[in-house]
Amino acid sequence: MPIALVDCNNFYVSCERAFNPELEGKPVVVLSNNDGCAVARSNEVKALGVKMAEPWFKMEQLAKRHGIIALSSNYALYGDLSARVMSLLSTFSPKQEIYSIDECFLDLDGFDSQSLVAYGQTIRRTIKQYVGIPVCVGIAETKTLAKLANHCAKKRLAGRDGVCDFGRYSDTQLSKLFATIPVNDVWGVGRKISQSLIAMKIETVEDLRTANQTRMRQQFSIVVERTVKELNGISCIELDGTDTPRQQIMVSRSFGQEVSNFDDLAESIAYFASTAAEKLRKDGSVATSLCVFIQTNPFKDKSPQYQRSLIVPMGEPTGDSIKLVNAAIQGLRVIYRVGYSYKKSGVLLMGLQSRDAIQASLFDDAAEQDKSSKLMTLMDTVNQRMGKGSVTIAASGTKRRWSMRRDSKSPDYTTAWDELPIAR
Known part of the structure; x- marks a missing residue:
């Protein structure tokens, strides 16, 4: 059963280039939260020896010497373009497994084996044309081999024009190819x-492929x-086309600057709880409890250190942002201590259940639940149509002095009305 692994090339950088063509051919690096370290590098930056992280x-x-352009991470943009890429890819196969934000497996069982390379090229052209993101395609009989084929396509070790189908190679040709690839690339x-x-002298892919399995x-x-x-073509890792429900949802950030007073800390907790609640409702789930946590900067040895967390039961399962925010702030009041400079906070929603599987109690206020459901639906609808954050919980604030440092963030081209690109 042939499987394709479609992987976006230098995804975060490609997202930036899709809306800023002037970045094409230039060394570009995307930095992590608070502009800390490299999380994506263009090929030009990789050639200069810059390592991941x-x-x-x-x-x-x-x-400065080589004119590297550093950009702050823009996860709203990357998430939206990822959704568009994955939606398009789903049309190329009846079964798709989204593996990460920038790659997925496609089941090609039943497709003409002689035309898989051409099919891979069609996938590449379509994604580039409709989303502007370059991808490579690896095709093989197992998921492990498909990942390896994609690696070969990206590194131009095999295949052509970003597509590599191991089914087009003889065993002898594959043995020679695998003997040139380090084992850590598997x-x-x-x-x-x-x-x-x-x-153990197992240094290449070929060495591992021919190793004694026992x-x-x-x-x-x-x-x-x-x-x-899997390297020998025996499928052991099945393609999972189902969406496994999440058991937990966490939203957490390190602050751009340290926070000492309760109000600023509460604002961050309210924002994180509200964001987590939005994800919860999108999954069609409710939470039975949440955990709120805060901590100082562990890398400041000379500063007073403090970290604490608290689990807050919800009483009844809920996806209501207001209820979750109130519970999170109540938890914060218990664990907050004066005299510390906090560097990070977060909210973890726990005990997630399907919203449809919840049975009403005799003591539940049906009218109140209906009102809550309608309010949350309205809020989500407005934010979906008008852009994320158009309607928020007041406690999450607007100034957010604690927010991450993102000095070089690109506009939210696809998720904010006031930041839409202008055609010239």
């Missing part, structure tokens, strides 16, 4: 496992044995 202060001089082989494998299981685990089988 490298702190900005370490590359700042290099950036999906699921992390740094520690790869170090152990290399110590020995791999005894030396490591069934996971590594499964990887070896």
Whole structure:
């Protein structure tokens, strides 16, 4: 059963370039929360030796010498473009597994094996034309091999024009190819496992593919044995086309500047609880409890340290932003201590259940629940039509002095009416 792995190229950078063509061909790096470290790099930046997660202060001089353009992360933009990419990709296969924000598996069972490369090219052209994001496509008989084929397409080790189908290669050709690829490039082989494998003289993909499966299981685990089988074309990891309901939803941020007073901290907690509640309703779920937490900066050794969390039961399952915000702030009142400079806070919604599976109690106020449901539906509808944050809970504030540093953030081109790009 052929499987395709479609992966967006340097996704965050590609999102920025889609709306700012002047960035094409230039070295671009996207920074993490509070402009801390590299979370996405263009090929030009990679060629300069900048590593993933490298702190900005370490590359700042290099950036000045080579004209590296640093951008703050814009997750609203990336999330929206990801949804558009995944929606388009779903039209290419009856079964899709979204693996991450920028990649997904497609079931190509029943497709003409002789035309899969052409089909992959059609996928690439369509995504580029409709969303402006470049992708590569890897095709093989198992998920592990499909990931490897995609790697080969991106690195131009095999395939052509961003598409690599291992089904077009003989066993001899694949053996020669795999002998040139380091073992740590295999999906699921992390740094520690790869170090152990290399110590055993298993240094390439081909070495791992031809390794004794029983020995791999005894030396490591069934996971590594499964990887070896997948490299030999034996499917052990099924394609999961179902959306598994989330068990928890967390929203948390480190602050751009430290917060000491209760009101600013409460504003952050209210904002996080409201954001989590919006995600909860989008999933069609309700929460039975929440956890609120705060902490100081653990990297400031000379400053007083404090961190605390508290679980707050909701009484009855709810997806109401107002109720969840009130509960979170009540929890904050219990754990807050004067005299500390807080660096991070967050809210975790717990005990999630399907909204449709909740049975009403004899003591429930049906009219109040109906009113709450209509209010939340109205709020979500307005925010969907007019842009995120058009209607908010008052307690979440507007100034948000605690918010992340994002000194070089691009506009929210697709999710805010007042930031829509203007055609010239």
